[in-house]
Amino acid sequence: MFEDFDFSALDSGEFKEDSVREEIIAPILKKLGFMAYGGNRIQRSKNLIHPYVMIGSKKHKIHIVPDYTLYVDDEPVAVIEAKGPAQPILLSEHVEQTYSYAIHPDVRVDYYGLCNGREWILYDVARWEPVLRISVPDIDKQWGIFEQKMLPKFLKNPQLQGFMPDLGLAMKKMGLLAGVQHFPLHNLQVLMKADDNLYVANATTAIGETEYFVTFDFSEEKCQKLVSMLPEEVAEAIRSALRRAPFQAILDGRVIASVTGAFGEVTPGAYEEFIPLVVSDIMSAKYDPSVEMRPYEPS
Numbered sequence: 043m044f045e046d047f048d049f050s051a052l053d054s055g056e057f058k059e060d061s062v063r064e065e066i067i068a069p070i071l072k073k074l075g076f077m078a079y080g081g082n083r084i085q086r087s088k089n090l091i092h093p094y095v096m097i098g099s100k101k102h103k104i105h106i107v108p109d110y111t112l113y114v115d116d117e118p119v120a121v122i123e124a125k126g127p128a129q130p131i132l133l134s135e136h137v138e139q140t141y142s143y144a145i146h147p148d149v150r151v152d153y154y155g156l157c158n159g160r161e162w163i164l165y166d167v168a169r170w171e172p173v174l175r176i177s178v179p180d181i182d183k184q185w186g187i188f189e190q191k192m193l194p195k196f197l198k199n200p201q202l203q204g205f206m207p208d209l210g211l212a213m214k215k216m217g218l219l220a221g222v223q224h225f226p227l228h229n230l231q232v233l234m235k236a237d238d239n240l241y242v243a244n245a246t247t248a249i250g251e252t253e254y255f256v257t258f259d260f261s262e263e264k265c266q267k268l269v270s271m272l273p274e275e276v277a278e279a280i281r282s283a284l285r286r287a288p289f290q291a292i293l294d295g296r297v298i299a300s301v302t303g304a305f306g307e308v309t310p311g312a313y314e315e316f317i318p319l320v321v322s323d324i325m326s327a328k329y330d331p332s333v334e335m336r337p338y339e340p341s
Contacts, residue, residue: 043069047067051178052127052159062159063109063124066178070162074192076112082194088149106155108143112197119197120144120153120164131156131163132172141167153197166192186252194313202314209247209254210305210317219305223319228256229295229333233265235284238253241265242318244292257318259306264321268299271327296333300325 047065051057076082088111108121114341123140127130136156144154144167155164155174162181164174174191181188186207190196196203213219228245236242241260260268269277276297283291303321 043182044126044179045182049159057127057159059124059126059129062126062157066268067110067122067124067157067158070157070181070257071110071112074189075194081099081115083116085111111149111239112194114198116135117198118149118151119194120151120155123154123156125156126280127159129158131158131161132175132195137163137165141165152200153191153234162188179223205314206246206253206255208314208316209249209256209307210319211315212254213305214308214317218316222302222304222322224300224302224325225256225258225319226300227298228258228300230258230293230297230299231295232285232290233280233297234290234291238262241284245295250340255314255316258301258303259318259320261321264324267324268327270296271324272297272329276329294333297327298330298333299327 051061064334071084073083076084078084085108087109089107108123110122111118112120112122112126121140122146125136129136131137140154140156143149144151152167153164153173154167155162157163157178160178162174162176162178163172166173174188175186176184177187189204190203211218218268225247228244228247232246233241235245239262241262241264243258243260245256247256248254269280272280280291280293283289301319301321302325303319306318306320308315308317
């Protein structure tokens with residue numbers, strides 16, 4: 043996004059607030075999926091009918107109108123204010139004014155942010171410290187962290203923040219789903235029985251600086267093959283766990299498997315969509331009691 047942008051321009055007195063809006067904030071919001079119309083909508087400079095908020099019995103005058111009010115499904119979710127590169131956006135009067143706007147009865151959003159071209163800082167109205175602070179020159183490298191707070195679905199449903207991105211979905215977006223895939227040495231964290239001929243395991247994997255969540259779908263036959271490769275005592279404990287409610291075995295990453303398979307269809311989950319890897323064969327499986335890895339839980 044900013045590979046060809048010369049950030050030394052921010053040191054020029056000519057690069058002001060309007061340049062931050064056009065050169066920095068606009069492309070970021072576009073990449074996040076916000077547009078001037080549609081479900082994820084931007085409203086520029088939304089004026090207030092009464093430009094003050096009541097703090098106790100006193101009126102607190104709002105002197106600024108944030109540049110962007112972000113909407114998801116016609117509900118306001120965040121306000122973003124642009125500042126010039128020389129202006130502070132960490133716990134400054136600019137932050138106070140943006141907060142006053144965020145809590146105004148005409149707006150009422152949980153998140154408010156500021157960007158001065160050097161940093162993008164996001165605040166939660168219920169917290170004192172920022173919930174996100176990213177150096178703009180590093181935003182491309184840290185996009186996975188940035189979008190975990192700023193994507194429309196996370197701004198609207200904060201309970202989803204902290205979920206790892208799904209590997210299958212990421213592969214589909216990159217056009218890499220075709221054909222059989224080989225997945226060597228994955229530490230399986232949980233194995234559960236979904237129905238009579240479907241068993242589901244999960245793991246995490248890192249690609250570059252991003253950690254992904256992976257779902258593996260096993261048939262009854264493939265699940266039994268996986269379990270049969272493990273020491274008998276471990277195998278019997280897994281079989282026993284799968285036979286009784288809640289029909290799942292906690293593996294703690296100690297079962298390390300190499301599998302082949304092809305990614306399936308987009309599947310709705312409790313909170314997000316995912317694409318499972320449908321396992322076609324088990325290449326190897328072993329048990330390592332020295333591994334200490336708890337099942338993944340969103341942060």
